[in-house]
Amino acid sequence: MADALAVYARLISAQVRSQLQYRVSFALDLAGTFLISFLDFIAVLIIFDNVPELDGWTLHEVAFLYASTCVSFAVVDVVIGHLDLFPRMIREGTFDLILVRPRGTLFQVIASDFAMRKLGKVLQGVIVFVFALGGLEVDWTAGRAAMTLVMVLAGAAIFAAVWVAGATIAFWTVDGGEFTNAFTYGGNFMTQYPISIYGEWVRRFLAYLIPMAFVCYFPSLYILDKPDPLGLPRALQFASPVVAVAAAVVAGVIWRSAVRRYRSVGS
Amino acid sequence: MRLHWEIARRGYRRFAAYPAATFAGIWTNTIFGFLQAYILLGLYENRTDIGGYDATDTVTYVWFAQALLMTVYAFGWVELALRIRSGDVATDLARPLDPLWYWLAFDLGRALYHLVFRGIPPFLIGMIVFDLELPESPATWLWVAVSVTLAVVVSLAFRFLYNLAAFWLLDYRGVVAIAITISLLFSGFVIPLPFFPSWLETIARALPFAAMVQIPVDVFLEQAEGVDLAGALLLQVAWAVVLLGLARTVLAAALRRVVIQGG
Numbered sequence: 001m002a003d004a005l006a007v008y009a010r011l012i013s014a015q016v017r018s019q020l021q022y023r024v025s026f027a028l029d030l031a032g033t034f035l036i037s038f039l040d041f042i043a044v045l046i047i048f049d050n051v052p053e054l055d056g057w058t059l060h061e062v063a064f065l066y067a068s069t070c071v072s073f074a075v076v077d078v079v080i081g082h083l084d085l086f087p088r089m090i091r092e093g094t095f096d097l098i099l100v101r102p103r104g105t106l107f108q109v110i111a112s113d114f115a116m117r118k119l120g121k122v123l124q125g126v127i128v129f130v131f132a133l134g135g136l137e138v139d140w141t142a143g144r145a146a147m148t149l150v151m152v153l154a155g156a157a158i159f160a161a162v163w164v165a166g167a168t169i170a171f172w173t174v175d176g177g178e179f180t181n182a183f184t185y186g187g188n189f190m191t192q193y194p195i196s197i198y199g200e201w202v203r204r205f206l207a208y209l210i211p212m213a214f215v216c217y218f219p220s221l222y223i224l225d226k227p228d229p230l231g232l233p234r235a236l237q238f239a240s241p242v243v244a245v246a247a248a249v250v251a252g253v254i255w256r257s258a259v260r261r262y263r264s265v266g267s
Numbered sequence: 268m269r270l271h272w273e274i275a276r277r278g279y280r281r282f283a284a285y286p287a288a289t290f291a292g293i294w295t296n297t298i299f300g301f302l303q304a305y306i307l308l309g310l311y312e313n314r315t316d317i318g319g320y321d322a323t324d325t326v327t328y329v330w331f332a333q334a335l336l337m338t339v340y341a342f343g344w345v346e347l348a349l350r351i352r353s354g355d356v357a358t359d360l361a362r363p364l365d366p367l368w369y370w371l372a373f374d375l376g377r378a379l380y381h382l383v384f385r386g387i388p389p390f391l392i393g394m395i396v397f398d399l400e401l402p403e404s405p406a407t408w409l410w411v412a413v414s415v416t417l418a419v420v421v422s423l424a425f426r427f428l429y430n431l432a433a434f435w436l437l438d439y440r441g442v443v444a445i446a447i448t449i450s451l452l453f454s455g456f457v458i459p460l461p462f463f464p465s466w467l468e469t470i471a472r473a474l475p476f477a478a479m480v481q482i483p484v485d486v487f488l489e490q491a492e493g494v495d496l497a498g499a500l501l502l503q504v505a506w507a508v509v510l511l512g513l514a515r516t517v518l519a520a521a522l523r524r525v526v527i528q529g530g
Contacts (some may be wrong), residue, residue, distance in 0.1 A: 031444075114513045176290070180286065199301070202305065
């Protein structure tokens with residue numbers, strides 16, 4: 001484990017150095033991702049310009065959800081967002097190289113890039129967090145503060161699991177990459193708003209089966225001390241870390257079994 | 268004309284070659300449609316009208332805008348910029364074809380494919396689940412077709428312009444990201460323009476981006492009728508002419524300074 005981390009650190013530091021070679025390009029890219037990441041928040045602001053509450057949530061409460069999911073998602077996007085390009089590895093046959101190297105396949109794919117320019121998205125999430133906290137009156141107990149940290153970490157783990165599991169579709173079709181976007185980017189978009197707003201079957205499928213409700217909605221009900229309009233068991237509000245670990249295990253199993261079935265194109 | 272017709276067919280066929288990508292895209296557009304529809308319906312809990320849209324108008328907007336998303340290629344297009352950076356544009360310039368008309372023809376072919384195979388299927392799925400509003404008058408369908416075509420032309424001209432930035436900047440990505448952000452927001456794709464605060468809606472209506480999504484949606488919802496309809500379509504024509512003219516001028520300026528490195 002420590003050895004793997006050392007290898008990862010070396011590979012990523014080389015990536016970081018190469019990305020910083022063109023400073024102006026890097027700065028422009030960073031500014032670009034920072035700006036574009038605000039689009040969804042502008043939508044939130046415009047919605048609350050029309051109504052004081054959305055499904056019983058105020059602007060600052062929705063901003064809290066939004067910031068939490070954005071930070072979780074953006075961190076994952078920086079570290080493994082290049083899984084979006086994984087189909088290309090299969091198509092071009094470069095995945096075969098990975099198979100003959102003495103490291104885990106997933107580890108090597110993840111260690112192949114580190115998108116520093118996407119740190120602009122993380123920054124956006126942090127800014128919205130500050131905005132949300134400024135307008136909320138939360139009774140900050142140690143439990144609530146700890147839960148906030150757990151929420152962001154568990155949310156990131158869930159997004160990472162979904163991304164990895166979704167990327168395996170490339171083993172069946174190399175043109176289906178966009179299918180995964182519905183779960184990754186779609187999951188990020190979905191969790192910016194309270195889960196109770198969605199129709200029942202959307203909730204069943206995307207919030208519970210794909211456990212998006214555990215990214216920030218359930219922990220936030222506890223942190224913000226909000227009643228649950230769906231009347232679900234209160235234990236769910238504390239279940240995010242367990243769900244995150246389970247999601248990671250499932251994703252690992254899916255990845256492994258997909259790799260086992262992989263047949264190279266042979267070119 | 269015959270030549271451009273053939274180019275348009277190539278544009279169509281390029282995208283028709285990847286059916287799996289089309290299925291994946293339909294799936295993703297549909298999921299996003301559902302999410303956005305439920306979020307915006309949340310605004311109607313205690314209200315019946317927002318900026319002239321009732322709940323049915325809003326849900327129809329959501330699915331129609333999803334249908335337009337790929338049709339007008341709102342998430343951006345950098346093919347020309349990549350060709351400029353790699354120097355392939357030299358080959359394009361050597362051909363007895365005007366690059367602007369070439370890409371316009373190609374893009375209209377592409378847009379038709381995306382409208383039929385990426386746009387209409389999610390809309391039909393949306394129709395099954397939600398109560399959507401279709402145009403009452405048969406003539407409206409004709410105006411919708413005209414408006415969507417003009418939307419594609421305006422969008423192509425705008426995309427062509429930001430791609431030309433690659434002639435001046437080695438790294439065009441920052442410019443492209445800013446251009447896409449502004450166009451997504453002010454086209455009314457992120458959220459309908461009637462939901463904007465009125466001062467911001469006034470600004471958005473004065474910009475060319477409304478011609479890409481909001482105007483076709485208004486035509487489809489029959490929000491613009493009679494004189495308003497004529498005005499809306501003429502505004503699209505005006506933006507198409509202005510942006511194509513601008514694209515032509517900028518292209519000419521770029522070609523005056525272009526130096527192609529020999530290989």
